Amino acid sequence: MTKTAVNEQIYPPLIIFIGMMGAGKTTIGRALARELSIEFIDLDHEIVQRCGVAIPTIFDIEGEDGFRKRETAVLAEVIQQKNIVLATGGGAILATENQALLKKGLVVYLKASADELFCRIAKDSNRPLLKTENPQDKVKQLLAVRSPIYEKLADITVETGNQTIYATVKKLKKAIIALQENT
Numbered sequence: 001m002t003k004t005a006v007n008e009q010i011y012p013p014l015i016i017f018i019g020m021m022g023a024g025k026t027t028i029g030r031a032l033a034r035e036l037s038i039e040f041i042d043l044d045h046e047i048v049q050r051c052g053v054a055i056p057t058i059f060d061i062e063g064e065d066g067f068r069k070r071e072t073a074v075l076a077e078v079i080q081q082k083n084i085v086l087a088t089g090g091g092a093i094l095a096t097e098n099q100a101l102l103k104k105g106l107v108v109y110l111k112a113s114a115d116e117l118f119c120r121i122a123k124d125s126n127r128p129l130l131k132t133e134n135p136q137d138k139v140k141q142l143l144a145v146r147s148p149i150y151e152k153l154a155d156i157t158v159e160t161g162n163q164t165i166y167a168t169v170k171k172l173k174k175a176i177i178a179l180q181e182n183t
């Protein structure tokens with residue numbers, strides 16, 4: 001685990017998970033929120049709640065652009081809250097407007113290799129960007145474009161490939177409590 005700059009917003013906690021599809025943002029974010037006894041919000045879930053349809057349906061009807069507009073609007077809304085763990089979607093870091101919003105919190109980048117990510121999500125039909133002829137290549141391409149942005153935004157980076165979900169949650173809990181105690 002590496003820690004870079006620490007911003008002012010650690011206490012009260014606004015902990016934001018970023019990373020590729022399959023990095024574990026939803027799973028680890030939810031588990032960490034439980035450990036810290038604070039609310040968990042999943043950005044994709046909030047978008048779906050507001051639209052009343054699943055993410056692939058939003059992509060089908062409005063395309064990626066339409067989804068991104070909704071994503072920015074819901075992010076701007078939910079990020080006003082404190083005492084939450086927020087899991088974003090993998091592409092939420094793309095818009096510069098979103099990048100500024102994300103810096104309001106402690107940003108945790110969950111990192112994994114393209115092969116590991118693909119293994120985790122290969123059988124999941126809920127990720128419309130992977131409905132292509134070669135989804136494994138698509139993961140590689142997206143990772144290449146997005147990695148520098150994830151790295152730039154991250155306050156804490158966690159390599160998830162070689163450890164269990166439980167171990168990652170425990171490690172993060174310790175790191176975040178230590179940061180709070182030093183703030």
Ligand SMILES: Nc1ncnc2c1ncn2[C@@H]1O[C@H](COP(=O)(O)OP(=O)(O)O)[C@@H](O)[C@H]1O
Pocket residue numbers: 019020021022023024025026027028087120121160161163164165168
């Ligand atoms: N560190 C990990 N090790 C192994 N499997 C993981 C890990 N993190 C997540 N997974 C699995 O990968 C899949 C995708 O996780 P998810 O939390 O939905 O990722 P994201 O929200 O980043 O797309 C789930 O089946 C989850 O159980």
Ligand SMILES: O=C(O)C1=C[C@@H](OP(=O)(O)O)[C@@H](O)[C@H](O)C1
Pocket residue numbers: 019020021022025026044055088089090091092126127128129
């Ligand atoms: O990487 C992306 O662009 C996306 C990731 C998804 O969320 P997860 O990262 O939670 O899978 C979801 O927001 C949408 O399918 C687009």
Ligand SMILES: [Mg+2]
Pocket residue numbers: 025026027044087088089
């Ligand atoms: Mg997710």
